[in-house]
Amino acid sequence: MTYVAGVDSSTQSVKVVVCDAETGAVVRSGRAAHPDGTEVTAAAWWDAYRSATADPALLDGVEALAVGGQQHGMVTLDESGELVRDALLWNDNRSARDARDLIDELGGAAAWADAVGTVPVASMTVTKLRWLARAEPEHAARTHAVVLPHDWLTWQLGGRSFDPVTDRGDASGTCYFDATADRYRDDLVRRAIGHDLALPRVARPDEVVGHTPEGIAIAAGTGDNMAAGLGLGLREQEAVVSLGTSGTAFTRSTAQTHEPTGTVAGFADATGAFLPLVCTLNGARNLVAAAELLGVSLDELSRLALSAEPGSGGLTFLPYLEGERTPPLPDARGELLGLTLRNMTPANVARATIEGVLWSLAYGVQVLQEQTGPVTAITLTGGASQSDAVRRIAPAVFGLPIRVTDTFESVAVGAARQAAWALTGALPDWPVPVLSEHEPTTADQVAATELSERYRAVLLERHPSTGAVALSTETAG
Numbered sequence: 001m002t003y004v005a006g007v008d009s010s011t012q013s014v015k016v017v018v019c020d021a022e023t024g025a026v027v028r029s030g031r032a033a034h035p036d037g038t039e040v041t042a043a044a045w046w047d048a049y050r051s052a053t054a055d056p057a058l059l060d061g062v063e064a065l066a067v068g069g070q071q072h073g074m075v076t077l078d079e080s081g082e083l084v085r086d087a088l089l090w091n092d093n094r095s096a097r098d099a100r101d102l103i104d105e106l107g108g109a110a111a112w113a114d115a116v117g118t119v120p121v122a123s124m125t126v127t128k129l130r131w132l133a134r135a136e137p138e139h140a141a142r143t144h145a146v147v148l149p150h151d152w153l154t155w156q157l158g159g160r161s162f163d164p165v166t167d168r169g170d171a172s173g174t175c176y177f178d179a180t181a182d183r184y185r186d187d188l189v190r191r192a193i194g195h196d197l198a199l200p201r202v203a204r205p206d207e208v209v210g211h212t213p214e215g216i217a218i219a220a221g222t223g224d225n226m227a228a229g230l231g232l233g234l235r236e237q238e239a240v241v242s243l244g245t246s247g248t249a250f251t252r253s254t255a256q257t258h259e260p261t262g263t264v265a266g267f268a269d270a271t272g273a274f275l276p277l278v279c280t281l282n283g284a285r286n287l288v289a290a291a292e293l294l295g296v297s298l299d300e301l302s303r304l305a306l307s308a309e310p311g312s313g314g315l316t317f318l319p320y321l322e323g324e325r326t327p328p329l330p331d332a333r334g335e336l337l338g339l340t341l342r343n344m345t346p347a348n349v350a351r352a353t354i355e356g357v358l359w360s361l362a363y364g365v366q367v368l369q370e371q372t373g374p375v376t377a378i379t380l381t382g383g384a385s386q387s388d389a390v391r392r393i394a395p396a397v398f399g400l401p402i403r404v405t406d407t408f409e410s411v412a413v414g415a416a417r418q419a420a421w422a423l424t425g426a427l428p429d430w431p432v433p434v435l436s437e438h439e440p441t442t443a444d445q446v447a448a449t450e451l452s453e454r455y456r457a458v459l460l461e462r463h464p465s466t467g468a469v470a471l472s473t474e475t476a477g
């Protein structure tokens with residue numbers, strides 16, 4: 001039997017799976033935690049990977065591996081390849097002002113959407129480069145190269161025996177890579193940091209880019225959302241909703257999107273197509289915070305939420321505990337609105353938390369559909385997709401069929417699938433068994449429409465600026 005491995009180096013942890021290269025069946029796995037915070041030394045990801053793979057039996061017999069990594073993080077290297085400073089992660093908001101400055105300088109949001117498919121927000125690497133130039137000019141001056149988290153880990157895996165590489169999926173999240181033309185926009189790099197940078201070579205998805213010191217072939221890897229798309233075999237007209245640290249909603253398209261409000265990022269995928277994506281800063285951790293607030297376990301939070309009626313008795317939860325990226329409200333804070341003596345119950349608070357987190361992504365799916373056409377089903381993934389309440393409440397928020405698959409570690413499995421592609425020269429056709437499918441009932445459809453109308457009204461009232469970025473306030477549902 002031939003084995004391949006996939007690494008999911010995401011915000012909170014690293015997960016490694018070993019798969020049968022022919023069927024994709026997961027035969028072994030390991031994991032380790034990443035440090036907290038939005039500013040982390042890249043060395044910690046390598047330490048975590050080594051800890052997750054410390055048992056020599058884990059990678060026994062593995063012939064190829066690849067990394068799916070959290071997107072956008074800025075890893076700065078000096079001329080000798082050493083880290084200049086800690087990496088700023090995708091969820092670090094300090095470059096919000098730099099995003100606004102870069103948008104103004106290029107002539108507005110639409111100019112960025114035209115150029116690279118994506119309007120910069122604080123998450124994007126290009127804005128972090130501008131922050132570095134503005135706030136830490138000595139570090140900017142020492143910065144010779146910039147790579148993404150997955151590029152850096154891939155480079156460590158190869159013992160730095162080859163020059164850093166990336167792929168077009170992760171590169172498309174920098175805002176200085178044109179994924180339609182497949183070329184870097186060095187002018188945008190210079191605009192951001194004030195000088196040229198060495199950037200990683202963009203490798204093909206079926207390429208062996210090097211080998212580990214033990215002789216395991218290394219594939220290019222990709223961003224974690226792109227890897228999840230590969231792991232779940234994402235097709236056009238279907239969407240994935242991931243509830244990890246971030247919340248994301250994305251679909252596959254054959255052409256790049258250039259959505260000018262910045263709600264949809266026009267990313268590339270890991271197969272040569274595109275991955276239009278909506279991302280929020282507030283995913284699974286809102287559920288964890290609600291469980292802590294209520295003094296219950298995550299299982300109990302789920303049970304409580306399912307005991308409440310759809311609509312949570314009128315409670316509306318704006319889930320901006322980390323500020324927000326979509327809509328662009330970096331300084332916003334979470335709010336629980338509509339409390340009365342009658343509805344302020346643990347069950348309603350639990351359900352409102354889940355409804356609020358899911359509604360942000362339901363809005364995202366609506367805008368995605370305006371860009372790419374109808375979505376017929378949604379596959380849930382990410383840590384919080386384990387929650388029974390998330391699975392069962394989602395049809396009454398999205399109004400669409402919700403699938404849960406057997407491919408739970410979709411990012412790591414997607415990275416493994418890319419490794420198998422590079423190893424064998426053909427993208428293997430791994431099955432993705434559906435474990436459960438939750439069809440929306442008529443009552444769910446009604447609940448989804450009512451919830452959407454209420455959330456849109458509350459959002460506009462609390463954050464009037466969002467009216468200016470909403471694409472079609474009448475139709476989004």
Ligand SMILES: Nc1ncnc2c1ncn2[C@@H]1O[C@H](COP(=O)(O)OP(=O)(O)O)[C@@H](O)[C@H]1O
Nearest residue numbers: 010011012013244245284298382383384386387
């Ligand atoms: N049953 C559950 N209900 C809600 N949240 C959960 C559940 N299980 C795990 N989580 C949360 O999911 C998150 C981890 O998801 P994951 O997709 O691995 O994140 P990331 O890839 O960003 O590191 C953690 O915040 C964890 O507490």
Ligand SMILES: O=C(CO)[C@@H](O)[C@H](O)COP(=O)(O)O
Nearest residue numbers: 010011071090244245246279
């Ligand atoms: O910024 C984005 C996507 O644009 C995030 O989705 C990151 O890629 C982090 O992902 P998770 O750690 O939440 O999986």
